[in-house]
Amino acid sequence: MGGEVTLIDALERSQSGGLRQRAEGLQDLKHVLRYNVQSADIGALKGVSFHKIFEVLFEIVNFEKGSWVTAKTATTRSSAETRLSNASSTLRLAIEAGIRSSKLKTVKAVLDHVTKAIAITPGRLCLPLMLDYAKCLRQTVSYQPHAEHLPQDYWAATVSFCLQTLKKITDELNEDHAPAGTDPSSVATSMSNKSSRSQIRESGQSQGVRSLYKQVSEEIVGALSPLTATPNAPLSSQAPRLLWALIDFLKNGSGTDKSQQEAFASINHVLAWTVTESVELTKKASSQLVRLIKNHWPSKSIPKAEPLINEMLITLLYLKPYMAWAIQRENSTTMRLDLSSMHTTLREEYSGRKERDQLRFDDIRCHDRLPASETEGTVRIAAFSLKPGVGSRAASKEACWVLAYILGYLNCILSSDVADRSVSSDGEHGEGGRRPIKRQRLADDWLELLATCNRGSASARICTLQTIVFVGQEKSLSAQQISQAIDAVGAACSEENFTVASWAFAALTSCATQKSAADQTLFARWAGIWQLASRAIGNI
Numbered sequence: 001m002g003g004e005v006t007l008i009d010a011l012e013r014s015q016s017g018g019l020r021q022r023a024e025g026l027q028d029l030k031h032v033l034r035y036n037v038q039s040a041d042i043g044a045l046k047g048v049s050f051h052k053i054f055e056v057l058f059e060i061v062n063f064e065k066g067s068w069v070t071a072k073t074a075t076t077r078s079s080a081e082t083r084l085s086n087a088s089s090t091l092r093l094a095i096e097a098g099i100r101s102s103k104l105k106t107v108k109a110v111l112d113h114v115t116k117a118i119a120i121t122p123g124r125l126c127l128p129l130m131l132d133y134a135k136c137l138r139q140t141v142s143y144q145p146h147a148e149h150l151p152q153d154y155w156a157a158t159v160s161f162c163l164q165t166l167k168k169i170t171d172e173l174n175e176d177h178a179p180a181g182t183d184p185s186s187v188a189t190s191m192s193n194k195s196s197r198s199q200i201r202e203s204g205q206s207q208g209v210r211s212l213y214k215q216v217s218e219e220i221v222g223a224l225s226p227l228t229a230t231p232n233a234p235l236s237s238q239a240p241r242l243l244w245a246l247i248d249f250l251k252n253g254s255g256t257d258k259s260q261q262e263a264f265a266s267i268n269h270v271l272a273w274t275v276t277e278s279v280e281l282t283k284k285a286s287s288q289l290v291r292l293i294k295n296h297w298p299s300k301s302i303p304k305a306e307p308l309i310n311e312m313l314i315t316l317l318y319l320k321p322y323m324a325w326a327i328q329r330e331n332s333t334t335m336r337l338d339l340s341s342m343h344t345t346l347r348e349e350y351s352g353r354k355e356r357d358q359l360r361f362d363d364i365r366c367h368d369r370l371p372a373s374e375t376e377g378t379v380r381i382a383a384f385s386l387k388p389g390v391g392s393r394a395a396s397k398e399a400c401w402v403l404a405y406i407l408g409y410l411n412c413i414l415s416s417d418v419a420d421r422s423v424s425s426d427g428e429h430g431e432g433g434r435r436p437i438k439r440q441r442l443a444d445d446w447l448e449l450l451a452t453c454n455r456g457s458a459s460a461r462i463c464t465l466q467t468i469v470f471v472g473q474e475k476s477l478s479a480q481q482i483s484q485a486i487d488a489v490g491a492a493c494s495e496e497n498f499t500v501a502s503w504a505f506a507a508l509t510s511c512a513t514q515k516s517a518a519d520q521t522l523f524a525r526w527a528g529i530w531q532l533a534s535r536a537i538g539n540i
Contacts, residue, residue, distance in 0.1 A: 007032050011056050022060070023083065026090045029053075033093045050098030051106045057091040058113045061129070068128065069120060081128045088132035095136050100143050107146045108154060110136065115161040125168060131212060134219035137162075141226050148230045159227055159238050162220045163245045169213045169220075170248050218259035221249055225262040228269035235273045242270050243285050250292045257308050260296055264311035271318040286322040287335055289315055294342035301353055306399070313402045324413050336414065343410040347467075350403055351460040358462055359400035361502040363387055366509060381405075381473040383513050384506070407463070408470025415445035446481055450488035453504070458497050465492065465503035472510030479519035485511050486525040493532045505533060 010032055013025025064084040071077035095110065102110075118133045120126050141147045141158065150158070227233065228242065235242070246263050249255065255263070267289070274282045293312045298305045316323075326335040350358065364384050379386040379401055386401050388394070449471070453464040468489065471477075477485070485508065492504035508529055511517060517526075 007053075011053065014060060015056060019083070023086065026060070026086055030090055030093055033090075033097045050094065050102050051109065053094050053098070054091070054106065054110060054113075057087060057094060058109075058117075060087045061091060061113075061117055065117065065126060065129070068126075084128045085132070088129050092132045092136050092139070095139050099140050099146070102146075104146070104149055107140060107150070110140050111150075111154060111158055114140075115158065118165070123168070125165070127209070127212065130216045131219070134165075134216045134223070138219050138223040141223050144226060144229070147226045148232060150230075152232075152234050155227065155230070155233060156237060159224065159242070162224050162227075163238075163241050165220050166217055166245050166249060169217045170252065172213055173210065173252060173254075214254050217249060218255050221246070221255070221259050221263050221266065224266045225269070228266045233269075235270060236277065239270050239274055239278055240281055243267065243274070243281065246270075247285065247288050247292065250296065253295065257305055261308040261311050264296075264308065264315055268311060268314045268318065271315065275318050275322075282319075282322055283326070286319050286326060287338060289319060290323070290335070290338045290342055294338065294345050297342075297345050297349060299349060299352075301349060301357060306396070309403075310395070310399050313399060313406065316406050317402065320409065323410075327413050339410060340414055343407065343414060346403065346410075347407055347463060350407065351456070351463040353459055355459055355462065355499055357396075357400075358459060359397060359404050359466060361499060361506070363397040363401070364506075366506065381470070383473060383510055384469065404463075404466040405470045407467045408474055411445075411449060411467055411471055412475045415449075447484060450484055453489055453492050453507070458500055461492065461495075461500050462503050465489070465500070465507045468507040469503070469510045472507065472514065477511060477514050477516060479516040479521060482511050482514060482517050482519075483522060483525060486522070486529060490525075490529055490532065493529065493536070501536060505536070 007029070010025050010028035013021050014029055016022055016025065061084065064080060064087050068077060068080035068084050071080050099107070099110070114133050114137050118126055118129050137158075141150075147155075224242070224246070228235070246267050250260060250263050271282065274285075293315060296308065297312065298309070301309065323335075323339060326332055327339060329335075363386060365387055366384055378388060379398060386398060389397065449464065449468065453461050453468065455461070468485065472485075489504050489507050489511075493501055493508070495501040495504065512526070
């Protein structure tokens with residue numbers, strides 16, 4: 001390019017009647033925008049507001065889209081598609097550069113244009129615009145002040161557009177009766193007269209188009225996350241559609257870790273409302289979400305999967321009372337199997353972590369009574385609390401705490417009748433002399449948990465011991481069960497591995513907070529543990 005490129009010149013050339021001049025003008029405009037984005041000097045775009053830039057690009061896109069739709073031959077359609085893609089990518093770059101500094105009027109104009117231009121007619125999507133425009137939408141609402149200041153009708157319309165687009169894409173990707181072997185060029189020629197679904201069928205579910213749809217769906221899900229996160233979001237009208245659309249997206253299982261994390265984040269934003277305001281909806285969704293968490297939980301924890309794991313842990317915390325409710329129903333067999341399968345998946349992954357990636361003993365503190373000033377806002381149970389911290393390690397240890405807590409909670413509801421917490425201290429009878437339900441199976445489950453604290457790798461034993469810590473705080477244990485715990489866990493207290501031994505003492509400390517722990521039949525056993533603890537302290 002000869003001479004200095006100015007923004008005003010680029011806009012004037014972009015609006016010219018000639019195809020060549022318009023293309024050169026768009027290239028000049030891209031150059032100016034890229035330079036100012038890279039230099040972080042948006043103020044250098046003097047003389048023209050971003051609202052004006054957007055309006056010019058809206059007109060160009062609408063014109064080129066019309067040429068693309070009405071093209072009669074494959075050649076003219078291909079040329080129009082190139083020009084349309086060039087215009088849409090320029091708009092995306094302009095939004096990236098200027099949307100944060102734009103006023104609400106401009107934000108509304110962008111949303112109006114994007115949601116209308118991406119469709120040809122109801123049910124038919126404009127393929128050349130889809131990805132750039134999905135990114136434009138996401139970029140616009142990802143700036144949280146814009147999402148929060150949207151009027152409720154704009155919020156609802158934008159969310160509705162996202163859900164309709166997701167449904168359309170899901171329908172396309174699930175279409176499995178497509179004959180193969182059709183030349184893609186014939187699809188382009190007939191696009192103006194056929195639905196996008198027939199287009200995909202004729203192209204034999206071409207990998208290129210399927211890949212495009214998947215990328216667009218990921219961008220749309222990325223836009224839903226900030227929209228649902230706004231504190232003033234009118235979720236009551238959209239909660240069911242949002243929840244089921246996001247569940248359907250996750251069921252497809254084709255998204256990246258980031259898009260799956262954003263989907264679970266949006267689900268959590270919805271659950272924050274439904275757990276109290278739409279109980280029946282949460283009940284219906286809980287079984288689906290349990291299966292999704294089981295299927296999406298990584299077999300091996302890696303740093304890039306941590307955000308996804310964190311969101312799934314939040315989901316499980318929201319579902320905690322619903323899981324207990326579902327497993328007590330008469331027809332709870334399916335839910336019990338799903339929870340058991342998920343429990344196994346979570347336990348195996350956590351047991352396979354390196355010791356440094358699990359909850360560390362020096363991350364917690366043991367206490368009986370602390371001043372309110374020291375416990376306010378802390379993550380805690382009756383006997384233990386998580387030490388406060390900042391930075392990535394603080395987030396990591398909080399996630400480990402929650403995971404160990406969830407493992408303990410799942411063990412409780414899977415191995416006992418949560419409704420019956422009145423086990424007597426001798427472990428033989430419940431209230432009224434009635435024998436507790438499924439006594440033999442419950443005893444076997446408890447003994448199996450205790451047995452695993454003395455076998456396997458150090459990480460696996462730590463996982464079991466941490467589970468016992470939370471089981472001891474979550475449900476009532478009989479004197480007999482505590483006696484069994486002292487015998488099994490006491491062996492781990494003598495471990496040479498300091499971390500294993502420390503968690504063994506923590507597990508017994510948790511058991512010691514039980515009322516039945518004061519049973520006189522346990523005095524001798526507790527005395528033995530006290531001696532082990534005294535020797536351990538002396539060796540430090």
